Amino acid sequence: MGRIPVVDVSPVVDAGRWPAKAVVGEAVPIRATVFREGHDAVAATAVLVGPDGRDRARTRMVDIAPGLDRFEGRLVPDSLGLWGFRVEGWSDPYATWAHDATIKVEAGIDVELMLTEGALLLERAARRTGREKPPAEAAEVLLAAVTALRDTGRPPQARLAAALSDEVRAVLDEHPLRDLVTPSPVYPLQVDRELALAGAWYEMFPRSAGAVRDPDTGEWTSGTLRTAALELPRIAGLGFDIVYLTPVHPIGTTYRKGRNNSLTALPGDPGSPYAIGSPDGGHDAIDPALGTFEDFDAFVATARGLGLEVALDLALQASPDHPWVTEHPEWFTTRADGTIAYAENPPKKYQDIYPLNFDNDPEGIYQEIRRVLQVWIDHGVTAFRVDNPHTKPLTFWERLLADVRATHPEVIFLSEAFTKPAMMLNLARIGFHQSYTYFTWRNSKTELEEYLREVSGEQGSWMRPNFWPTTHDILPPYLQHGGIAGFAVRAVLAALGSPSWGVYSGYELVENVPRPGVEEQIDNEKYEYKPRDWALADDLGIALLIGRLNEIRRQHPALRQLRDLTVHPTSDDALLCFSRSLDAEDSPTGRPDTIIVVVNLDPFQAREGLVYLDLAALGLPRPGSAPTGLFVAHDVLSDETYAWGSTVYVRLDPAVRCAHVVQVDPA
Structure with missing residues (x-):
């Protein structure tokens, strides 16, 4: 306990x-409950420990819940690696003395004793040695207060005021006098690059880009990867950071699925490109119909030239024609009748896919x-966007992700696990950088809040x-029925509700016709070619x-961080409001950044x-702002400006606009 x-x-x-997560330059909130017996004041310091085990930064924590002894401080790691942090609790003799002296001097109790104790305390603070020795100018401020406290020719109140001045408090805030310092254990903090936290993903099936149907034969x-590369300027022009390719490997023919x-x-x-493997190769090969590794390298080079990174689907399964099936039959499950078990998600059956069995030769599978x-x-x-990671052992992922991170810390893994909460959360805990979520099925105001x-x-x-x-697998009911406005609403919520978001190719065309009885599109691209006429998207x-949403995300660092989100109440059950805010000291621009999002969740009619x-959550009022609580609200979607305050009337017609996206400026 300490x-x-x-x-x-x-x-x-x-x-x-397991380590908590952060990215380079992120202000990580460190919190702890710090207390002690009796009534003496306590305080806390958050300490950032570098990958080399040395203390890199420290900050005095502030009491964020008066009466509950809950403290918070923010630390900013500046490089990749496994960092750490600890919290040091300590007794604050200056705060204790200031509290007691104020009461006693005003009441005329033990006046000279209190002033003498204050002088001794500040003198001790000024003459410290070692790591906590204050700078010379800070020590001078403290010693001047000592002189004032000992000046019996001045009134007691004046002597006390000198020791409680803003200058003295500022020095002791920056260089506190700490007694009974008690550290917590050092807790791990994994620091990744910014794209692990914030980025926009665009998914495409490369075989559809440039696919051609013969009008006479229907063949x-x-x-190819070369024709797919022609789509990259359009994708980059939409402001995406990552282009994500579904599997590019050879596809099996045994039990091949049709449209x-x-x-x-x-x-x-x-x-299906998820039925991986044929005589042309397996997971380390490219479907000959798409091209060669030379073509793949050209695709990557083109993407990088446009500011895009390339993600690939990692689907750990095999078609019956995969080389693994004949070379390593022990990697699969053999049923009582001698057949290899195919994948099932009752009532769905995937006869064209064999799942791996990690129990028979886990080391062999891992190495491959x-x-x-x-x-x-x-x-x-x-x-890598990892397909169905929840169907593989956590021990496998924990080892694999740690191994790749140790040698290639730039590589990011996205967990595609729409499954039970315990598995989703623990996939994230053991090392996945990002996770798919239940957002796709959260529609009502209450659910989204x-x-x-x-x-x-x-x-x-x-x-x-x-x-x-x-x-490519999921078309939720909201989008089946919500039309263009529904697609706009969900784009705003996804792009501004999370620092990472993504769309599947064709979202721009409002592809919303479901296959009867299931939450997926008719004519699903997973089973056929689907070239698109992108000129239609303009209308x-x-x-x-x-x-525009991706442009706004790049312009506002508040939208590229996950924490510091506030939900604000509204009077209508279809109006959702939330904000994201960064203080100046936490913002990479050195300026405060606050964005308010108000969305009409009803895609069919205007709501008002x-x-x-909550002005405090918005960082208002700011220095120089109007004392009335009014502020300039600039809608960065419509380029309109309003005067807003603590209570705002809004009316949003989805036929015209579905959302306000407001940048907060002091009035």
Whole structure:
């Protein structure tokens, strides 16, 4: 426990078993409960420990819950690696003396005794040695107060005031006198690059880009990596950071699925790219229809030239034709009738896919997957979207992610695990950089308010959310029925509700026709070629909105961090309001940054009502702002400016606009 108890430290994952997460330049809030017996004042210091084990930075923590002894301080790591932090609780003799002396001198009790004790205290603070020795100019301020305290020719109140001056308090805030210093354990903090926290992803099937259908025979010619590269300027122009490719490997023919997951493939049906493996190779090969590694390298080079990074789908499964099936049959499950078990998610059956069995030869499987990953890393892949990681052992992922991070800390892994909370959370805890979430199914105001608070709160210390309105597998009911306005609403919520978000190719075209009875699109691209006419997107306006949202995200650092989100009440059950805010000292620009988002969740009709803004959460009033509480609200979507205060009337018609995205400026 220690002399000054320090408990409930955060962010801590399972008592430090796994590290909490941060990125370079992120202001990480460190919190702890610090207290002691009796009535003497206590305080706390947060200390940042570098990967080399040396103390790199420290900051005095502030009491964020008076009466509850809860303290907070922010630390900013400046490089990649496994960092650490601790909290030091300590007795604050100056604060204790200042409190007691103020009461006693005013009451005329023990006046000279209190002033003498203050002089001795400040003299001790000024003459410290070692690491906590104050600078000469700070010591001079303290010694001047000592002289004043001992000047019996002045009134006691004046002598006391000299020791309680703003100058003295500032010195002791910066260089506190700390007694009974009690450190917590050092807790781990994994620091990644910024893209692990904040980025915009764009998913595409490269075979669809440039695919051509013969009008006479109906036969398709696949798009290639070269034709897919022609799409990159458009994707970069929309402001995305990562282009994510579904599997590019050879596809099996045994039990190949036809259109819309049909059990019978017709001639020319390309099959699911998730049925990986054929005589042309497995996970370390490229489908010959897409091209060669030379073509892949050219795709990566083009992407990088446009400011895009390349992510690849990592789907650890095999078609019946995969080389693994004949070379390593022990890597699969053999049923009682001698057949290899195919994948099932009852009532769904995936006869074209064999899942790996990690129990028979876990070391062999591990070494092979690690080898495969290195192949793609060597060809410029810097991110992996991992398909269904929840169907593989956590021990496998923990080892694999740690191994890659040790040798390639720039590589990012996104967990695609729409599963039970315990598995989702622990995949994040053991090392996945980002996680898909339940956002896709959170639609009502109450659901979204609760979910935004959840993912930006303590959970955000390990499970960085990546919001996707749809995927190639999922078309939720809200988007099936919400039309263009529904797609606009979900884009705003995803892009501004999380620092990482993504869209599946075709979102700009409002592709919203479901396959009957399931939450996925008809004519699903997973089973067929789907070239698109992108000129049609200009008329729908979603592409323009996506581009503007990504531009706003780049302009405002508050939108590239997860914490410090506040939900603000509204009077209408379809109006959702939240804000993200950065103080000047936490902002990379050195200026405060606050964005307020008000969204009409009803895609069918205009809604109006009052928004009740928490001005303190917005950092208002700021120095120089109007004392009335009014501020300049500049809508960065519409380029309109309003005078807003603590209560705001809004009306949002989804046919015109579905949201206000307001930059806060002091009036």
